[in-house]
Amino acid sequence: MVKHDLENQRCMVSSDKDSSELQVLNDKETGVIESGAKESFKDKSRQSWNNKTEYILTSLGNAVGLGNIWRFPYKCHKHGGGAFLIPYAIMLLVVGYPLLLMEYSMGQRAKKGAIGVWSRVSPYTTGIGIASLVVCLVLGLYYNVILSLAFFYTANSFRFPLPWDSCPVTYSGINMTATIVQECADSSPTSYFWFRETLDVPVTIDQGGELNWWVVAASFVAWFALFIGLVRGTSSTGKVMYFAVFFPYIVLTAFAIRTILLDGAAAGIAYLFRPDIEKLKNPAAWLDALTQIFFSIGLGQGTYIAFASYTTTHNNCIFDTIFVATVNSFTSLFVALIVFGVMGFKAVANSKLCLARNEVILQRMNATLNGTLTSDYVNMTTLNSTFNGTFGNGTDLLQDCSPAKELGSIPGGTGLAFISFCDAILKFPGSNFWSVLFFFMIVNIGLGSVLGNFTGIVSLIRDLGCKISKAKLALLLCIVMFIISLTLSTKKGIYLVEIFDDVYVGTGLLYIVLCETFAVAFLYGIKRLANDIHFMTGQRLNIYWKTCMQFLCPILLLGCFCTIVVSYIIKSPIYHAWDGTGIVEMTYPAWVSVLVAILLVLTTLSVPLVALLHRLRVYDFTKFAE
DSSP, rough: HHHHHHHHHHHHHHHHHOOOHHHHHHHHHHHSSSOOOOOSSTTTTTTSSSHHHHHHHHEEEEEEHIIIIOOOOOOOOTTTTHHHOOOOOOIIIIIIIIHHHHHHHHHHTTTSSHHHHHHHOOGGGTTTHHHHHHHOOOOHHHHHHHHHHHHHHHHTTTSOOOTTOOOOOOEEETTTTEEHHHHHSSOOHHHHIIIIIIIIOOTTTTSOOOOOHHHHHHHHHHHHHHHHHHHHHHHHHHHHHHHHHHHHHHHHHHHHHHTSSTOOOOOOHHHSSSSSHHHHHHHHHHHHHHHHOOOOOOOOSSSSHHHHTTTTTTHHHHHHHHHHHHHHHOOOOHHHHHHHHHHHHHHHHHHHHHHHHHHHHHHHHTTSSSSSSOOOTTTTTHHHHHHHHHOOOTTSOOOOOOHHHEEEEEEESSSSSHHHHHHHHHTSSTHHHHHHHHHHHHHHHHHHHHHHHHHHHHHHHHTTTTSSOOOOOOOHHHHHHHHGGGGGGGTTHHHHHIIIIIIIIIIHHHHHHHHHHHHIIIIIIIHHHHHHEEEEHHHOOOHHHHHIIIIIIIHHHHHHHHHHHHHHHHHEEEEEOOOOOSSEEEEHHHHHHHHHHHHHHHHHHHHHHEEEEEHTSSSOGGGGGG
16 A cells, blocks of 8 residues: 555656646546556546457547548559658657557546546646637547548439449430540549549639539438437447447458459558669658648547547556557558558559550550550650651550559559459449448448547537537537538539648647647656656556657657648648549649648747747646546
């Protein structure tokens, strides 16, 4: 008993000045048992998880979500496949594990949401929780748009044949001659269904302000489903996660097996693991890898702080950190294998079409390649030059038909996962069944991501002193967010989603995590945090954890944040537009850049502004720590 009391005081008291305050936190908030009675997993003073398994599954459901299936593959494709995996692995070790442990342990110790936790660290850092609230609202806003698109695809999966199975036709003339829609013929049925039938995107972001009513209807369903999840709370969320977490792995495994058997899948998977060293010299690859860690795991959103606040004081948060972050990263890689396998299949198919076209051109050139046609034309440049000089027809020239070239030319962007998986679904027998199964899985995963995000938001709002019931707060929040989300349900909405994803939320989360790291490293103290973790888990942090939290994370995050800000000032961000035949890169107009800049300024100013208000005694932020 004496040893327990000494350990208790050693981990909670960092200075004589705040000793009494921390002792109150020790007795009142963290549930330390002075009588020696066995601590239950449930805390009667606060809504709690039913057991450790539900807590872990919910954390895993929050981590393994849209960031893995929707975002990770197209970031890999953007940065040349294997070239992205190297910085991602480094960022996971240096930033992902340490910061997830930091958020878990802070929430578990204080039994508060993000605003309550950071106000306990110091009233001057309360603004971190407010900044997290703002960023999470925007993140939840466009994540729910992606979720609504998954609902739309699920509904269309019941159509036979699948609407993306073939190109639509139009009929004209007296004889009602059938003609394939040219836009679909110039691209592919899956790309056409995504860009035209689903999104109906304009050529530029300055067009397409009218609502896409299919997306609006699907968005309403998504917000209603979120409302139900928020009202049910942690007691039922954990039970749902037994299905929501394991079901996706069953479906993904089936897709992986089928994908491996596709002709050309090996080429796509090899492309994923073949790093292009030149790509590593691009700072954007490292910055995207860092922000992907935030998106994929869910750092900086206050979600894990909220989740951990509902668990027992002596839960092993070190195990939770390693397990959740590792499974999450392997899931991202597993999904990327499937997507790149399908891309390899498409690349080989396109390569064969290209070779057939080259054969026709060679016949016109009256030339041969030893009677054997391959994708490697040694004299291609010479033949093209001779043929063009003779006939003056620059359009009918030989092309490079290598699968590697085709892989690099496959359209990327936010729709990559939707398009790739739809291509794979068409290769399954009984494709409708697999389509329903897959997109129902996306709905489950998306709900897990959005529900985790909004659980953190609700916790943050209640920490601010909101007194209305949780059900009323959830209803009001979902109604307001649905109305705001109509701006993203327009035909140009997906272009706004892209800039929110690439620029605002990524930068905002980086800023929040940077502030969290500095608050813990230099205000709360790594030694004090290590004592807290030792008290809760019985394990001492080794040099890896301490070095990353104290030195590597602050330096790395500060450098990356400054680099991103400077890069946005120097060069305007770009978006991927659909021109009817493929993806083209376009620069965002000034009004979009100004909108995002205003949101970023408001987010970054929330931390110093709150500190200033507290310093001037305009508002007492210490009450959030009570």
